[in-house]
Amino acid sequence: MTTKIDPAHDDDTIDLNALFGTLLDHKWLIVAITAAFFVAGVLYTVFATPIYQATAVVQVEQKTPSLPGLSDLTQSLGTTGSQATTEIALLTSRLVIGQAVEKLHLDITAQPHRFPLIGDYLSRGRKPGQLAPPRFGLNRYGWGGEILDIYKLDLPDSLTGRKLELRAEEGKRYALYDDDGKRILEGAVGELVRTGGVTMQVRQLVANPGTRFDIVEQPTLSTIGRLQGDVIAQEQGNDSGIIGLTYNNADPDLAQQVLTQISTAYVRQNVERNSAEAASQLQFVKEQLPKVRQELDRAQAAMNAFQTRSHAVDLSMQTKGLLDQIVAVENNIQQLHLQEADIDRRFTHDHPAYKALQQQMGQLQSQKEQMQKQIGDLPDTQQQLLKLNRDVQVSSTTYTSLLNQAQQLDIARAGTVGNVRIVDSAAVDRNQPVQPRKALVVLVATFLGGFLALAFVFLKQILNRGVEDPAVIEDLGLPVYASVPLSAGQSARSIRSKRGHGARGQLLAVGDPADLAVEAIRSLRTSLHFARLEAKNNILMITGSSPFAGKTFVSANLAAVIAQAGQRVLLVDGDMRRGTLHQLLGTDAAHGMSDILVGAATIEDVRRQGPLPNIDFISRGRVPPNPSELLMHENFTRFIETVVPAYDLVIIDTPPILAVTDAAVIGHHAGTSLLVARFGLNKARELALAKQRFEQNGVMLKGAIFNAVERRTSGYSTYAYYKYKADPA
Secondary structure, three states: OOOOOOHHHOOOOOOHHHHHHHHHHOHHHHHHHHHHHHHHHHHHHHHOOOEEEEEEEEEEOOOOOOOOOHHHHHHHHOOOOOHHHHHHHHHOOHHHHHHHHHHHOOOEEEEEOOOOOOHHHHHOOOOOOOOOOOEOOEOOOOOOOOEEEEEEEEOOOOOOOOOEEEEEEHHHEEEEEOOOOOEEEEEEOOOEEEEOOEEEEEEEEEOOOOOEEEEEEOOHHHHHHHHHHHOEEEEOOOOOOEEEEEEEEOOHHHHHHHHHHHHHHHHHHHHHHHHHHHHHHHHHHHHHHHHHHHHHHHHHHHHHHHHHHHOOOOOOHHHHHHHHHHHHHHHHHHHHHHHHHHHHHHOOOOOHHHHHHHHHHHHHHHHHHHHHHHHHOOOHHHHHHHHHHHHHHHHHHHHHHHHHHHHHHHHHHHOOOOOEEEEEEEEEOOOOOOEOOHHHHHHHHHHHHHHHHHHHHHHHHHHOOOOOOHHHHHOOOOOEEEEEEOOHHHHHHHHHHHHOOOOOOOOHHHHOOOOHHHHHHHHHHHHHHHHHHHOOOOEEEEEEOOOOOOHHHHHHHHHHHHHHOOOOEEEEEOOOOOOOHHHHOOOOOOOOHHHHHOOOOOHHHHOEEOOOOOEEEEOOOOOOOOHHHHHOOHHHHHHHHHHOOOOOEEEEEOOOOOOOOHHHHHHOOOOEEEEEEEOOOOOHHHHHHHHHHHHHOOOOOOEEEEEEEOOOOOOHHHOOOOOOOOOOO
């Protein structure tokens, strides 16, 4: 017989209404997880070490004068790029950052041991030097106010980067240990100590005797690289020349000192750089001045000699206009020649600035050639006079410009002010740490907790799509004889039993007969009364598809409610591998079914009185090596033939069919066989496979028992059972 599964109940079907109901069913779990994350977020904001931010602002001004026209030329070419970008690179360079590392000894970290988890929190509020007394008698930890200022520490390569331990001792003394606990040296504050290749000098030590500090000397380049990544320099506004600096650290004083050292070193190197550049340009200008002066003297002497010889004094209006034009062009060409010498010194011939300068010179030469053609149409005297006047004026203008430039460069070279200045010196707001952002952390933690709770519930629902509706079981061809709700009382009993508290052997049907689960088992008793009318014998096998379905709970309590109705019941633990029926009844497993099957005992030897007068119980006995073979022995058949006429009902609790074949063997002797399916645990495909396994072995299941049904917002279990009892008097 082929078992079909209704597509409406396919495991792959997603019902939005069911998912919404799942959220409502797990609302307290979601609330608990979200609340836990909320509390964790609050605790983090309380115990997390606050991080403070130091800020500073520097301004980059226009550079001191260079050669005439050179700045305009490079700006017109766009070759200088953003000046702030260059300065930001200098601000975070090894040259500048390295000076801060050297001045503040940042390559040496010294931190006191703190008490785990809450040590940092307890040490807050203590200013350096305000030493807190040891708490709880633990003087090895620092409790706030400790100071360890190491002025000098030179370690061999074998100890660089390793964690060392400094222990404060009486009388301002200390001892240094390596990470293996071996003493390296000992000394006193202010004393320079050299031992075994280690040189150390402690400038200040404020700590309780016994306090321990972790000391690590990192390679200087590693420290500089880490600080380069921590210091953030950004231009504030487009081409504003205003650069903001930020640096975060748990120590506000150290954060301020770091930015102060960086900004000071940056300004100092800028002054030195500008002074060196001005000196270099001044030398170049001074080299050009004598040459231009000689050219000016020669031009003036030539013009005087020509005027004396030709008696020509004035230029015509036309010639004077050409003179002004050609002088302007010549001045530009002359300046470009000066720039060419300077650019040739700084750039290669492939640089865009050099190529643009050559292009400008070519354009000016073209203009000059056109003017030369116009000059060729003038009288010879005017031509000669114009040429001499041009030479004088061009040389004079160039000479004057160079003199002015020399004076400006000399001032720039001798000055102590560069083109950058500190607008806002380094400062830290000690009342407002930047991290943690308490409100944001708590909000994010709460949202994260809610999201993870929802994800967990949905993932659990998707991965464990156990049957939650008895209609799904009936679609498999297994009538559901009873739906047993999850009993809170039984769950509490199981927990107390595992912890060793409470009555271990008291059944739910005996201890709490009004429980909804017991009422459901009573309805099962009624259904079985009619189901067994056509059965071949009075043996009832209760099995499951997999462990933890609750078949033992159903078997024991069903026996109890049937015995309460006045019928004699024999309860047999047929799971000789892992049977736990004896635990539920508060007894032991010795001398049971396995002893009967191996011929070591008779029924009278192993039969025990159950929890009610009409119940007899046979435990599993000692665990045999071959349970399946024992069940197939004729001893089991004789056992069945013996107990059938002696009782109104024989209930046999068997192992799960998908785990072992024992249930299939026992099923051949049973007149009625029921399969227990647990709510939310057993899947439809699993139950179908269990049914198919029985059918392949010639055992027909009479029906199923839907166990541990939980109340759900949507679905069958919302209306399955209601408590119905008398009102209290």
